[in-house]
Amino acid sequence: MKPPVRNTPAAELSCEVCGMMPEPPKARLTLANVAVMLPIELLVHALVVETHLPYVAKVLVLTLTATVLVIWVAEPSAARILRGWLHAPALRHRRKLGAAPALWRARTVLRDEPGSLQRLTGSLARTGTNILSIHVHPVAGGVLDEFVLSAPGNLGERQLLDALQDGGGTRPHVWPTTALAMADGQTKALSLAARIADAPDELPLAVAELLQARILTPAEAVLEKHHAGTRLKIPTAWHGPITFVRPGEPFTPAESARAHRLAELAEILAHQRAG
16 A cells, blocks of 8 residues: 655655654644634534524533534644644744755865866865865875865765766765864864873773774674775784774774874873883
């Protein structure tokens, strides 16, 4: 059996699990109920008043009829007939959220030659995407450019990948991110260095936070296989080597250097305290 077709904008707001709509503003709901119920109430009153029933019987009939009409007719009719008007504020909020810019992290390899970055930024600009930050890492065969992008809300992963490739980038990758990505790696590394200075044993957790990676146990480091570049091992004098993994997002040379410097700092501090 096919699910019912949603043919109104307001229907897009209904929950996919229970089918319920968001609660409309109380003022709009009250006006909608009055608009639907008033004509029905007037008609019922006109019919009952014309009858020859005793006064008490007329009151009982009107009371019962009004109650039934409100519960079974007025409110359901208002929710169905005036659905678009009732949920117009929620629809406006949803459209604003849908059009709001989204943050992405992106990486691609460019040729190390004049104009290559300009072509890439031009390709991104044509999609309405703004570059908020950029880091360049020398790699074999060119440079690895890492961006934080602000893209229109209707732009998806596929369109961003196409823009990077059209701008001359190779092996592009994009990931949704948050405003935390705007904190540059140097500032974050310094903050974690202060944490290690206070407690050198915090090194594994600090590096995992710096790299947004997972710590592998010695058994996992032997058994698990990962794509090239997604595993990083740093040596320590008292823990032995610590292995980190970040599937789908290779570590950059700068990230590797920062992790090794943090390990050196922890080792120096640990020896000083032992002495």
